[in-house]
Amino acid sequence: MAAKDAQVRPIGLLERFHITRNFLGLDSCVVAAAKYTTQDHRTLTTDILLPALRQVIKTHPSLCVALKNELSSKAAFTRLQTIDLSQIVDFRDSDSLQTALEGQLYQGFNTKADAPLWRIQVLGDNTVILAVHHAIADGLSTIAFHRSLLQALRNGSFSDSPSLVQIPDTIRMLPPFEAFTNVWPSIPTILDRIYREFAPQYLKNDRHAWSGKPVPMIGSLRTNVRLISFPPHDVVAFCSLCRTHRATLTSAFYVLTVTVLSRMLAGDPRYKTISSSVAVSLRGVAGVSGDTICDFVSAHSAYPLVNPNFSWTAAARYAGKLRKQKRDARQSIGLFRLLFRNYVPFMRGLLGRKRDNGFTLSNLGRFDAPMLDGTWNVVNTVFAQCDVIIGAAFKLNVVCDPGGTLNVALTWGDDSVETDFVESFISQFQDAFHDLLV
Template sequence: MADHHFLTRLRPVGLLEQFATARHSLGFYNNVGVSAFYSSLSARDFPALKHLIFVALDAVIADHPALSAVPVDEGTSAPYFARLPQINLQEATTFVSSELVLDPYNEVSIKELDRILEEQHNTGFRNQASSLPFWRTIVLYEPEKCSNVVVCFVFHHALADGTSGLAFHRAFHSALDRASSITPTFGAYCSHGNTELFARPPDRSLIPSLEDIHPLPLSITYILKSLWNDWFPTRPSTVWTGAPITADHRKRRSGFHSICFSQDTTASLLRACRSHSTTLTAVVEVLTAAAVLTELPSEYSIVRCDGAIAMRRWLPHDVVNENSIGNWVSRYVDEHRRTAGDVRARSKAIDLFSWDEARRVRKTIETELNKEGKNSVVGLLKYAGDLHQRFKGKIGKDRDETFEISNIGVYKSGVAEDKDCEWKVGRVVFSQCADVCGPAIGVSLVTGGDGCLNIGLSWLEGIVEGVWMEQMMRTLRQVVEEISRSG
């Protein structure tokens, strides 16, 4: 980070945040993205749209201190967050004229947005000037009416978790609607040209780190069990987790692909989940495991899942709520198997799915939730030692899990539902870059304001072969649609 001495020191980087900054300092990208399709009742010219975007961003920055925070000294044992003196909105925002990407349900449009997001997830936040934040927005707009736009919010994982991406869009949506009520649509604003537009960050403290607002208690039994598993890991030869962790930079490029399901398919799938006493997250986890196992060679019969757990529900509500931007997550670990009989019968993915398994996963998640943050993996980070050395020590070793699953839920507008509301949010896409040291595949779930489930899948080229991923994703789409039809 350039020009440290111009930055205002905020607070030390927390345990969970260090997990992201340590990886970033080693050259591993750790980007998260939440993108939303916005539609307006009014047509406008590009200068007016650009003005609206900047006014809305300025308002969001004023309400969220995390957006003006940057990690400093990431490569040391004592990283900290500092506040930028100002944020150059022109530099932090890229405007792209595109008719191709603005149809949210067209396959060509979906692939084009995937391409843009893949490019963003392979672009880090290093070597930035002192007026650039550790987030950026890409605004895709139609060249004439400017009434439909896609806003991609991409950010460093140390700043925020996936749920924060929804919080950003709620705040941005509200600010955009307020600004639209007072901003003319045509002719009032000339092009800004090369003029630099700066947002002034709020003079407010950064929301505390997780360990400062939650005790993260650990029992002796849990600590000893975790140490034993760390020192003497058990790994059957039939577990598949992709290629081993590598220092090869040619195998650090993230691929990304999204699957958008219709509103009817999503609604049917949710009804099926409820009727079988389970949840969407549990069902998609089991279906993903089934799709992966179906496409693997016969010698593999086990896949492992790393599931994200949001910890906001256990934090003081006057400090952290659903509209806060920060990093407050933990995880659970699960395992899925196929039998020798499944292999001999060449079972399809749908044959490997069972509602009993989906209910078991729901109980696994509920067990973790009922602990309310006690005996959580994130609590163990205080005993992890030097994270840089820990990550370097993983080079050449097998990955612990096959895939990660994270569901940030449903986009709910921060704007009062009113027929006169200027802007609406439809499809939402949750995306993440693949983890150099983590699971081979990332599975990111979100349901947009249109009621459509979107699944984002990420992987590292060379760790997982692209052709294999394409087939696995086709299988996943098929089994999700089949389960939604059959109930």
């Protein structure tokens, strides 16, 4: 329950974007799963997990807040007086990670109640799934959560613990991203955005771009998930190729995605480019560590030409663009100021229009947690997100687990792209990946 006068701080520009998207029913949450294990095959029980979660909560102020007046210009985060873990931690016997992720991504948050903006589901194989509101956490934040939980499990005393957590009145959230750096967009950036919004369709950059189905007028948050993995020895070999060619795994996966989509679109004269975006973390610009739970992310959008031939030169070139975007991408946050807080009509104006992106690639990197004997370890990590109504037609959500396995969760909505199309893409992407290793 939140105290009426317990305002922590007003919401920021990017946070308002994610809050608006959620209360309009256009998005649900970000999710990340990690499988916890010990050498003696202990089971995560309430007596083990709840004391650890109490420590995680006290480490991260963003987990201790609710939303107040989210529909108004005075929207703010408020401190919760208590968190009842029995209400947000759900133990299930099921071991189906794909089904569990789809269930979580379909479920938003009741922000009208004084309730946390996150929840936990525990599967029968000790997989812990975090679902969190995007306004308080980006993709890297989910890794920060699991890193904190792993540390708490390793350090914790496992005994009976009450499910009710008292939240201290001293908690302080980080300021919003715009408090750390100048986010005002340049004049060319502003003019480009205005052109993209108001130019006739036949003059826009995306007029010949593939972007999946148009945004529906009335859509569903039902999110499809498919999980694929690349074993450590293949990942090591692929990363070695990337270094040799001055590329990164992200840039190579990006070009590989464009290559596979180009092959699938071959022969269709409507498409000359593919609209795309790649998530860009803004933590470096703000000087915020990877151990923080916050919403500090942007994206780089582009329209690569349809090209069925993979090019390491293109991958190296795009790696350079992404390095530059670590600073330039902050301007997209400043563009929200041009809405003058009129986020609702802006987002509703996207309904029924051509979709902005055909695919989005988000790479969280490696979950860096060395395996230790005689204690808890993480052996599998998966990351996924919703945003299936107005977001990209499909998303590739990438994370490498501590053992070196690279896990990719592909997510899409029924109204964004055909399931057969995504499943064909998955098959061809895996084949193309392995072809590069030969």
